[in-house]
Amino acid sequence: MAMKSSPVVLKTWYVSIACIMLLSALLLFPVRISLASPAVLVVDDDGFASPTDCDGSDPAYSSIQAAIAAAFPGDEIVVCPGVYSEQVTIGRDGLRVRSFDGSAVDGTPDTVIQPGELTPAAVLITANGVVFQGFYIKDATTGTGHAHVHRGVFVQGDNNVILNNKVEGRGTCRFADVGILVRGGGVGNGVAENNLIENNEVTNTCNGIATVSIATNNAAAYTTIKGNTVKNNLGIGIAADRTPSALVGFNEVTENEIGLKYNSDSEKGLPATGTKFRCNDVYGNEIYDAQNIATDNSIMDAEFNWWGSNTGPDPSKISGSVDYVPWLTAPKEEGCPQKGRMTGGGVLRGEVLFINKTKVSATVNFGFEVHCNNEKEPNNLQINWRVGGQTFIFHLTAMNYAACFETAADQGMPPAPFDTHVGSGEGRLKIGPSPWTPATIQWMFVDDGEPGVGKDIFHAVIIADSTSYVISGKISGGNMQAHPDDP
Numbered sequence: 001m002a003m004k005s006s007p008v009v010l011k012t013w014y015v016s017i018a019c020i021m022l023l024s025a026l027l028l029f030p031v032r033i034s035l036a037s038p039a040v041l042v043v044d045d046d047g048f049a050s051p052t053d054c055d056g057s058d059p060a061y062s063s064i065q066a067a068i069a070a071a072f073p074g075d076e077i078v079v080c081p082g083v084y085s086e087q088v089t090i091g092r093d094g095l096r097v098r099s100f101d102g103s104a105v106d107g108t109p110d111t112v113i114q115p116g117e118l119t120p121a122a123v124l125i126t127a128n129g130v131v132f133q134g135f136y137i138k139d140a141t142t143g144t145g146h147a148h149v150h151r152g153v154f155v156q157g158d159n160n161v162i163l164n165n166k167v168e169g170r171g172t173c174r175f176a177d178v179g180i181l182v183r184g185g186g187v188g189n190g191v192a193e194n195n196l197i198e199n200n201e202v203t204n205t206c207n208g209i210a211t212v213s214i215a216t217n218n219a220a221a222y223t224t225i226k227g228n229t230v231k232n233n234l235g236i237g238i239a240a241d242r243t244p245s246a247l248v249g250f251n252e253v254t255e256n257e258i259g260l261k262y263n264s265d266s267e268k269g270l271p272a273t274g275t276k277f278r279c280n281d282v283y284g285n286e287i288y289d290a291q292n293i294a295t296d297n298s299i300m301d302a303e304f305n306w307w308g309s310n311t312g313p314d315p316s317k318i319s320g321s322v323d324y325v326p327w328l329t330a331p332k333e334e335g336c337p338q339k340g341r342m343t344g345g346g347v348l349r350g351e352v353l354f355i356n357k358t359k360v361s362a363t364v365n366f367g368f369e370v371h372c373n374n375e376k377e378p379n380n381l382q383i384n385w386r387v388g389g390q391t392f393i394f395h396l397t398a399m400n401y402a403a404c405f406e407t408a409a410d411q412g413m414p415p416a417p418f419d420t421h422v423g424s425g426e427g428r429l430k431i432g433p434s435p436w437t438p439a440t441i442q443w444m445f446v447d448d449g450e451p452g453v454g455k456d457i458f459h460a461v462i463i464a465d466s467t468s469y470v471i472s473g474k475i476s477g478g479n480m481q482a483h484p485d486d487p
Contacts, residue, residue: 038072038075038076039071039072039075040075040076040077040078041061041067041070041071041075041076041077042058042060042061042067042079043061043062043064043066043067043078043084044061044062044079044080044082045080045083045084046082047060047061047062048060049080051078054080054081060080063084064079064086064088065087065089067079068088068091068095068097071092072092073092073093073094074094074095075094076095076097076098077095077097077098078100079098079100079111079135080100080111082111082112083112083114084111084112084113084114085114085115085116086113086115087115087117087121087122087123087124088113088122088123088124089123089126090123090124090127090130090132091126091127092127093127093128093130093157094127094130095130095131096130096131096133097130097131097132097133098131099111099134100134101134102133102134102164103133103134104134104135104136104164104166104201105165105166105199105200105201106164109136109166110136111134111135112136113136113137113138114138114139114140116141118141118150118151118152118177119146119149120151120154121150121151121152121153121154121181122137122139122150122151122152122153123135123137123152123153124156125154125156125157125160125162126156126157126187127157128158128160128188129157129160130161131160131161131163132160132162132163133161133163133164134163134164136166137152137153137165137167138168139152139168139177139205140170141170142170146170146175147174147175148175149176149177150170150175150177151177151178151179151180151181152167152178152179152180152202153165153167153179153181154178155180155182155183155192155195156183156184156185156186156192157187157192157195158188158192158195159194159195160195160196161198162195162198162200163198163199163200164199164200165180165200165201166200167179167180167200167201167202167203168204168205169202169203169204169205169206169233170204170205171205171234172234173206173235175206176206176235177205177207178206178207178208179202179203179205179207179230179233180197180200180202180208180210181209181210181212182197182211182212182220182223182243183212183213183214183218183219183220185214185215185217185218185219186218189217190216190217190218190219191216191219192219192220192223193220193221193222194221194222194223195211195222195224196223196224196226197209197223197224197225197226197228198224198225198227199226199228200228201228201229202228202229202233203230203231203232203233205234205235206233206234207235207236207239208230208235208236208238208253208256209228209230209237209238209239210236210238211225211239211243211246212239212241212242213241213242213243213270216270219270220243220246221243221244221246222245222246222400223243223246223247224247224249224401225238225240225246225247225251226247226248226250227249227250227251228251228252229252230253231253231254231255231256232255232256233256233257234256235256235257236257236258236259236261237253237254237256237260237261237282238251238259238260238261238280239260239261239262239263240261240263240275240277241261241262241263242264242265242270242272243272243275244271244272244273244274244275245273245274245424246272247278247401247424248260248275248278248280249276249277249278249279249280249336249401249403250278250279250280250332250336250338251280252280252332253280253281253282253289254281254282254283254284254285255284255286256285257286257287258285258286258287258289258291259282259288259290260277260280260282260289260290260291260300260302261290261291261292262275262277262292262293262294262302263292263293263294264294264295265295266296266298267296271296271298272294272298273298274424274442275301276301276302276303276422277290277302277305278303278304278336278405279304279306279335279336279403279405280305280332281305281308281332282308282313283306283307283308283309284308288318288319289307289308289313289314289318290313290317290319290322290324291319292320292321292322293320294321297321298321299322300320300321300323301323302322303323303325303327304327304328304335304403304420305324305327305328305332306328306331306332306335307327307328310329312324312327313327328405329406330406334406334417335405335406336403336404336418337372337404337417337418338372338373338403338404339372339373340372340404340416340417340482340484341369341370341371341372341483341485341487342369342370342372342404342421342445343368343481343483344366344367344368344445344452344456344458344478344479344480345367345478345479346365346366346452346453346456346458346476346477346478346479346480347363347365347366347476347477347478348363348364348458348471348473348476349363349364349476350473352471352473353385353387353469353470353471355387355467355468356467356468357468360387362385362386363385363386364383364385366381366384366458366478367380367381367382368380368381368382368445369381370402370423370445371399371402371486372402372404372418372421372486373486374399374400374401379396379402379425380396381395381396381425381427381441381443382395382396383460383462385471390431390432392429392430392431392469393429393430394427394428394439394462394469395427395428395430396425397425397426397427397428398426398427399423399424399425400424401423401424401425402422402423403421403422403423404417404418404420404422404482405420406418406420415484417484419446419447419482420444420445420447421445422442422443422444423442423443424442425440426438426439426440426441427440427441429462437465439462439463439464440464441460441461442460443458443459443460444459444460445458445459445480446480447480447481447482450479452481453476453477454475454476455474455475456475456478457473457474458471458473458474458475458480459472459473460472
């Protein structure tokens with residue numbers, strides 16, 4: 001008698017096969033098992049790696065974009081060495097996308113992003129709070145099929161960090177290529193704000209690093225460009241173009257056509273108010289070391305930079321209204337120490353206060369402790385004054401930028417490698433019984449010897465509710481002291 005197969009057995013057998021196939025898929029492909037964040041997602045061009053071993057056998061993503069698509073805000077994406085021929089768009093907030101060793105400027109630029117197209121960019125960041133770190137972005141395109149602008153990294157969101165990357169262009173200025181560009185437009189309110197471009201190397205492109213505004217809804221503000229090496233570019237090294245409150249500091253800018261470029265256009269609502277160039281090494285650029293093309297008669301603030309000589313810049317290498325006095329008498333490492341702090345407390349009396357450019361007689365009390373490195377803490381600053389029966393109190397809540405330099409001031413004892421501290425930050429202002437109001441501040445403090453009375457300089461600009469308060473003068477009582485230690 002023929003035996004009949006049991007349908008129950010067959011069903012179980014098919015289910016078992018399905019489970020085995022599913023298990024195999026899970027083992028062969030990187031799948032996010034948990035939805036909890038943060039998680040670490042790994043990318044390797046051979047599809048196998050772990051967060052600690054790029055030669056590991058765990059399933060990994062084989063493309064950067066695939067890992068970004070699978071990530072959640074707060075996740076970290078680690079990319080192993082290799083050549084990734086893809087454009088990358090980061091549109092998810094809070095991601096950290098980094099190469100395995102975290103740096104392409106340490107002599108090992110081994111994690112390469114080399115797409116066939118760089119428009120709008122090789123790497124486009126439309127999200128906020130992203131860290132993009134340690135990649136070698138290479139434009140290897142040739143031929144006539146790319147008659148348009150190329151960009152290495154294009155930042156359109158807010159609060160992003162572009163760190164330790166190397167960007168190499170295609171060696172032409174026909175299409176105004178940019179190595180790293182910060183500009184909003186089409187993202188959020190259209191203004192890319194509070195982005196940090198730090199410790200990158202940009203070479204062989206048209207324009208190295210640029211923070212740019214072209215309209216009020218296609219703009220950038222509060223960009224910090226710090227510690228980058230920008231050299232051998234066919235156009236501009238670093239441009240702050242109609243961007244307010246940009247801080248360009250501690251960069252090496254050499255062997256470009258133009259070193260530093262500044263633009264401001266108040267008539268079109270694109271002023272570069274508060275933009276400063278500080279502690280840069282700027283020399284050996286072909287046409288100009290610094291150029292101001294502003295249409296609103298504003299002055300390019302380029303004090304405390306090293307121009308390749310202790311006698312300052314070559315006048316023939318300066319174009320437009322550029323304030324370069326005082327200058328550093330040694331390169332930035334020596335002239336702008338990032339270790340140390342300044343303390344002070346005292347009073348200014350007389351016509352030392354300007355409210356919306358109107359001079360006012362006042363007594364101003366102050367006290368502070370601020371570090372040369374804005375990442376060091378604590379950083380405290382409080383300023384009080386009284387006008388028309390009203391008491392004004394400013395309190396610093398965050399220091400966003402700091403730099404220390406040696407000038408011609410005689411600080412006396414104890415000796416420190418600097419006598420001047422400049423910085424900027426955020427705070428709050430209280431006027432009489434009114435509630436606290438958000439405010440911004442920029443300052444310069446100068447330790448000009450002992451005793452400090454009549455010598456030390458206090459200068460601060462506070463802006464709150466569209467009102468500016470400028471406090472400036474030599475102190476009438478108290479002291480300021482530069483300290484070489486950095487506890």
